[in-house]
Amino acid sequence: MKAHLTRRYIFSASHRLHNDGMSEAENRTVYGKCNNPHGHGHNYALQVTVSGQVDPKTGMICNLVDLDEAVQREIIERFDHQNLNVRAEFKSVVPTTENLSEVIFNILKQSFKAAHLEKVRLEETMMNSFEYAGGAELRI
Amino acid sequence: MVYLTRKCEFSASHYYHNPEFTAEENQRVFGKCANLNGHGHNYTLEVTVKGEVDPKTGFVVDLKELKEILNREVLEALDHRHLNKEVPEFFHQIPTTENLAIAIWHRLQNKLNVAKLHRVRVYELPDLFVDFYGEA
Numbered sequence: 283m284k285a286h287l288t289r290r291y292i293f294s295a296s297h298r299l300h301n302d303g304m305s306e307a308e309n310r311t312v313y314g315k316c317n318n319p320h321g322h323g324h325n326y327a328l329q330v331t332v333s334g335q336v337d338p339k340t341g342m343i344c345n346l347v348d349l350d351e352a353v354q355r356e357i358i359e360r361f362d363h364q365n366l367n368v369r370a371e372f373k374s375v376v377p378t379t380e381n382l383s384e385v386i387f388n389i390l391k392q393s394f395k396a397a398h399l400e401k402v403r404l405e406e407t408m409m410n411s412f413e414y415a416g417g418a419e420l421r422i
Numbered sequence: 423m424v425y426l427t428r429k430c431e432f433s434a435s436h437y438y439h440n441p442e443f444t445a446e447e448n449q450r451v452f453g454k455c456a457n458l459n460g461h462g463h464n465y466t467l468e469v470t471v472k473g474e475v476d477p478k479t480g481f482v483v484d485l486k487e488l489k490e491i492l493n494r495e496v497l498e499a500l501d502h503r504h505l506n507k508e509v510p511e512f513f514h515q516i517p518t519t520e521n522l523a524i525a526i527w528h529r530l531q532n533k534l535n536v537a538k539l540h541r542v543r544v545y546e547l548p549d550l551f552v553d554f555y556g557e558a
Contacts (some may be wrong), residue, residue, distance in 0.1 A: 283524050283557065284553045284555075284557040285520045285523060285524065285552050285557075286552065286553040286554050286555075287519070287520065287550075287551075287553075288550070288552070288553070289549060290549035291549070303551075320455075336520045336521065337525065339517070340440070340451055340516065341438070341440070341515065341516030341518035341521045342518055343520055344502065344521060345451070346550070347453065372528070373428075421555075422540070
């Protein structure tokens with residue numbers, strides 16, 4: 283039987299939404315207060331969904347300890363209490379939560395092979411969230 | 423097509439143990455979940471059904487009926503029970519959240535008359551849940 287498992291993690295980071303290819307005025311218009319020069323921060327909630335056959339010997343899709351270790355090592359240690367703008371991942375893309383979702387999905391796709399990565403969901407605040415499934419349509 | 427989700431809660435205890443594993447293997451694979459004295463969770467169950475809206479009632483499904491089916495087929499069997507010892511699906515199967523979602527799906531699958539079962543979601547903790555869509 284194929285099932286989907288979702289685990290939720292928290293990390294905090296700062297960012298400033300600013301595109302060097304646009305004028306100061308354009309940046310201000312497009313990004314509003316997210317363009318304030320010294321940046322600001324969020325407590326991000328990340329949900330990682332993996333899928334796979336449930337192993338009859340263990341009753342598990344994958345061992346949760348392995349998933350937790352991979353997310354801790356590859357995502358939390360990389361981004362928690364960091365300024366996203368100065369990181370290599372955002373050298374040429376604006377650290378919006380859309381782009382952060384894609385970056386996180388792609389890192390996990392490369393580093394966690396014990397189950398199929400279905401999607402990541404990233405809540406920037408309680409009022410907005412973003413989901414990325416590697417380009418696939420989302421499933422209800 | 424409209425999707426409707428009903429949420430309910432139940433509390434149960436369990437432990438993880440595969441009799442084919444050695445004591446060391448059980449400990450390595452299942453960690454603190456392998457403690458044979460068991461432990462418990464407050465589970466949250468979300469059942470999603472789908473169907474066309476009946477023009478006469480405006481319903482996808484009669485919620486009262488859905489609630490009764492959930493109570494009878496799932497909650498009465500699982501709430502305040504020890505899953506390993508009191509729920510037949512787990513006499514020979516490990517009561518992980520994955521297997522719990524699959525077992526609940528099979529308990530409900532043929533009981534819904536009007537709407538079609540779409541998804542069973544079981545939260546073991548607020549930061550851990552499993553979805554089952556009836557896939558082989």
